[in-house]
Amino acid sequence: MKSGRKKKMIVLIIVLAAIVFVIWQNNCITVTRSEFKNLRIPAEFDGLTIAHISDLHNKSFGRNQSRLLERLADISPDIIVVTGDLIDRRKYNLDIAMDFIEGALNIAPVFYVSGNHEAWSGEFSLIKERLEQAGVTVLDDAGYELFRQNSSILLLGLSDPDFLTNSYLQGTDTSVMENQLSKWDQYNKFKILLSHRPELFDLYAVHNMDLIFAGHAHGGQFRLPFIGGLVAPDQGLFPKYTSGFHVKDNSAMYVSRGLGNSIIPVRVFNRPEIIVVTLRSEKP
Numbered sequence: 001m002k003s004g005r006k007k008k009m010i011v012l013i014i015v016l017a018a019i020v021f022v023i024w025q026n027n028c029i030t031v032t033r034s035e036f037k038n039l040r041i042p043a044e045f046d047g048l049t050i051a052h053i054s055d056l057h058n059k060s061f062g063r064n065q066s067r068l069l070e071r072l073a074d075i076s077p078d079i080i081v082v083t084g085d086l087i088d089r090r091k092y093n094l095d096i097a098m099d100f101i102e103g104a105l106n107i108a109p110v111f112y113v114s115g116n117h118e119a120w121s122g123e124f125s126l127i128k129e130r131l132e133q134a135g136v137t138v139l140d141d142a143g144y145e146l147f148r149q150n151s152s153i154l155l156l157g158l159s160d161p162d163f164l165t166n167s168y169l170q171g172t173d174t175s176v177m178e179n180q181l182s183k184w185d186q187y188n189k190f191k192i193l194l195s196h197r198p199e200l201f202d203l204y205a206v207h208n209m210d211l212i213f214a215g216h217a218h219g220g221q222f223r224l225p226f227i228g229g230l231v232a233p234d235q236g237l238f239p240k241y242t243s244g245f246h247v248k249d250n251s252a253m254y255v256s257r258g259l260g261n262s263i264i265p266v267r268v269f270n271r272p273e274i275i276v277v278t279l280r281s282e283k284p
Contacts (some may be wrong), residue, residue, distance in 0.1 A: 025267050029061065029071050029259070033276045034245065036252065040190040040210055041281040042151035051077035051108070052275035054196075054215025055258025057088040057117070058096045059272075065096075068259070069103040075276050077108045079146070082136075083215040084115020084160060084196035088262055092121055094130060101134055110136045111144065113157040115196040115216065116233075117262070120162060139194055141180050156184055156209070157194040172234060174203060181207040198241035198255045199234050205251040212253040213275075217242040219257030223269040243273075 051072060061068035072080070086097040104110050112131060118124050128138055137144055139157025146153050158180060164173040177200070184191065184207065191210045198214035220229010220242035229242030246253045257273040 022266055022268070025269070025271055026261070027061070028271055029068060029274060030271045031071060031075065031274045031276055033278075034254075035278045035280050036211060037280040037282045038190065038210060038252075039282045041279050042148070042153065042190065043281045044148040044151040045153055045190075045279050046281040048079070048148070048279040049075070049077045050192075050213075050277045050279070051075050051080045052083065052213045052254060052256050052277065053080060053100075053104075053259065054083040054213075054256035055085040055115070055218060055260055055262075056097060056100060057085055057258075057260030057262050058091050058093050059260030060096055060099075061259075061272075065100040065103055068100060069107070071274060072104060073107050075274070077276065079155075080104050080108050080110045081155075081192075081194050081213050082110060082112040083194050083213050083256065084113055085117045085215065085258070085260075085262075086112075086115075087117055087121060087123075087127065088260070089117045089121040090262070092123065094123070094127060097127075098130060098134065101131060101136060105135050111139055111155055111157070111194065112136050113139050113194040113196060114160045114163075116160050116162040119160045120166075124163075141176070143184065145189075153190040153192065154184075154187060155192050155194065158196075160196050172197075172200075174200065178203065181209075197234070198246075198253060199232075199239075201241060201246060201248060201251070201253050204253070205248040208249075209251050211277075212251060213256070214241070214253060215256045215258050217255060217257075218261065218264075219243050219267065219270040219273070221261075221264050221267060221270065225269075229270075 140159035144155040193209040193212045196216045217232035222230040232239035259272040
């Protein structure tokens with residue numbers, strides 16, 4: 001009898017420990033910092049700090065997003081870039097997303113591009129209107145010239161391709177993205193691209209985007225030692241672009257693991273993430 005009770009107690013402890021671990025994994029925000037050096041960055045932009053937010057999916061981090069906003073305020077970024085899926089179409093609540101946005105705008109200017117959940121929500125016109133009324137610069141198929149003293153760089157944004165589809169089963173129509181990227185080929189300034197989709201990195205590199213921020217992959221949802229993410233939308237099993245820093249030709253990309261969840265409700269070895277990148281101007 002004592003042996004049986006001991007086994008039950010051990011099982012209970014293991015179950016409780018697993019529950020605590022999962023809660024911690026899904027609610028304790030980590031900040032990933034790095035420096036990006038490039039000869040094309042004007043000297044005036046040396047030290048510009050960018051905070052990258054992606055895939056909130058209506059998740060709340062404390063009342064009025066207080067814990068998320070505290071972490072963001074501690075970073076003290078010069079600009080905040082948001083790469084889509086602020087909302088989740090299955091649990092749509094724009095007010096939760098706007099709690100974050102309104103708080104973020106008190107910290108730094110916010111630049112945003114849409115994700116597939118905004119595309120499929122059927123509410124994007126309202127989402128865009130609320131964001132712009134609050135003071136967000138919406139960069140869906142648009143650009144913004146950011147100035148420091150007499151120099152400038154370009155912030156560019158792509159609308160999510162799922163505005164052209166109804167489901168993942170239809171695949172990804174990149175025709176609008178390709179057309180928009182071609183229009184930006186003429187500019188010779190340092191270019192930062194915001195796009196929800198990391199799996200299209202080859203396309204961005206063909207058009208010589210200097211620095212790309214993307215999300216969408218949720219870090220692969222479950223991360224395995226020495227392997228990385230297990231599964232990601234539009235990339236399948238053992239996806240290539242789920243997290244971290246990637247380089248191809250003259251282009252570099254940071255992929256955010258995101259903050260919230262969608263179809264799969266939990267993360268394992270994959271805490272919610274804010275990416276912080278500081279630009280460094282290298283002299284030739």
